[in-house]
Amino acid sequence: MLAVTGIGAITATGFLTVLLGAVAGYHYRSLRLLLVPLVAYVLALQGQRFVDRLDARSRPPVDLSVGPPGGYPSGGTVRIVLVVGLLMVVFAQIWRREHETLLLGAAWGSIAWVEIVSRSILGRHWPIDLLGGVAIGVLLLAAAGPLMWLPGSTADRRVAEPDAQGAA
Numbered sequence: 001m002l003a004v005t006g007i008g009a010i011t012a013t014g015f016l017t018v019l020l021g022a023v024a025g026y027h028y029r030s031l032r033l034l035l036v037p038l039v040a041y042v043l044a045l046q047g048q049r050f051v052d053r054l055d056a057r058s059r060p061p062v063d064l065s066v067g068p069p070g071g072y073p074s075g076g077t078v079r080i081v082l083v084v085g086l087l088m089v090v091f092a093q094i095w096r097r098e099h100e101t102l103l104l105g106a107a108w109g110s111i112a113w114v115e116i117v118s119r120s121i122l123g124r125h126w127p128i129d130l131l132g133g134v135a136i137g138v139l140l141l142a143a144a145g146p147l148m149w150l151p152g153s154t155a156d157r158r159v160a161e162p163d164a165q166g167a168a
Contacts, residue, residue: 005118008076013083017041040144048075065123073132080115081137
């Protein structure tokens with residue numbers, strides 16, 4: 001379980017974020033695709049730490065927790081929802097098939113669920129910490145996800161088509 005909950009660790013999610021930004025930014029020659037995941041990740045880290053400092057509730061007891069107990073919100077949950085969600089946004093545009101997009105959504109939900117369950121089983125967070133982590137992760141993903149549209153993706157074509165029709 002400790003290895004499973006480690007997927008939300010700062011090192012693992014940070015590496016994945018840098019890799020996503022570097023590969024997408026380089027491949028599509030886009031500074032935006034390089035910077036959006038990095039900025040979103042830093043906002044996730046700093047936002048989670050800021051909210052945690054404001055939270056006056058006690059953390060789960062150390063003697064009942066496997067590993068260090070965390071506060072509100074669960075930072076690992078925030079990071080997993082955000083980073084894996086950004087990966088899914090990029091892959092959904094590359095693959096462009098409905099059934100593959102559904103599989104990506106299921107994978108995203110499954111990975112987030114595993115993170116939530118593992119931190120709960122290990123006693124590292126109260127349930128409200130985990131729900132708060134999901135909520136903040138989804139909000140950050142909703143803000144950063146649309147900025148991850150790939151050049152030439154179907155979203156770009158949908159936006160460009162009305163202009164082309166209106167100009168004709």
